[in-house]
Amino acid sequence: MFRINVGGTIYTTLQRTLIDxxxxxxxxxxxxxxxxxxxxxxxxLDRNPTRFEQILDLCRNNGRPLREKIPLDLLDDxxxxxxxxxxxxxxxxxAQIELMNSTNGIANIAWILEVTLHExxxxxxxxxxxxxxxxxxxDGQRWSFPF
Numbered sequence: 001m002f003r004i005n006v007g008g009t010i011y012t013t014l015q016r017t018l019i020d021x022x023x024x025x026x027x028x029x030x031x032x033x034x035x036x037x038x039x040x041x042x043x044x045l046d047r048n049p050t051r052f053e054q055i056l057d058l059c060r061n062n063g064r065p066l067r068e069k070i071p072l073d074l075l076d077d078x079x080x081x082x083x084x085x086x087x088x089x090x091x092x093x094x095a096q097i098e099l100m101n102s103t104n105g106i107a108n109i110a111w112i113l114e115v116t117l118h119e120x121x122x123x124x125x126x127x128x129x130x131x132x133x134x135x136x137x138x139d140g141q142r143w144s145f146p147f
Contacts, residue, residue, distance in 0.1 A: 002029055005038045009049035011056060021059040023082025051077050059083070099124065099137075100144035110143070 002015040018029035024045075028035050032043045045052070051074055058074075099110035099122065113121040113129070120137060122130045122145075130137070130145060137145045 003042050004028060005040075005042045005044045006047050006052040007045070007049040009052075010042065011049075011052070013056060013060070017056070017059055021081075021083050025059070025081055025083065047077060047080070055081070055083070097122070097143050100142060102144040 001012055002018060003010055003012050004018075005011075015029045018025040020026075028043045028045070035043045035045075038044045054074055055077055093112055093114050095112045097110050097112060098107045100107050108125045110122050110124045110130075113123050119131055119133050122132075122137065122143075124130065132145070137143050
């Protein structure tokens, strides 16, 4: 078990959850003494605890779908914490992406129509609509799909 104080609220989670999230959360879990500590020697983050609670829930469900939209106001905290989970936090509806055809290796332009924690809806350059789970198209670094 691992405890972290975020903005005065103590959260308890598995150390593995923070390590798997990557970025600063991994660093805190692996080297807690290198971060500011509260009066009980618990690592302290000066961030909004309400948003962190949502981020922690997302990290706990990494690799498993959630059924709600990604709250866009979490992006600042996700980027600040350098979270590297496979859920594509940094993309939102309307974003233009390069979608790699994993069958023939050709890249095409596509647009994200909707991002949820459960699935992504993408419109390809030829107006094909693709609805799929994140892990089917986003590998954490690039978009690909067998057209």
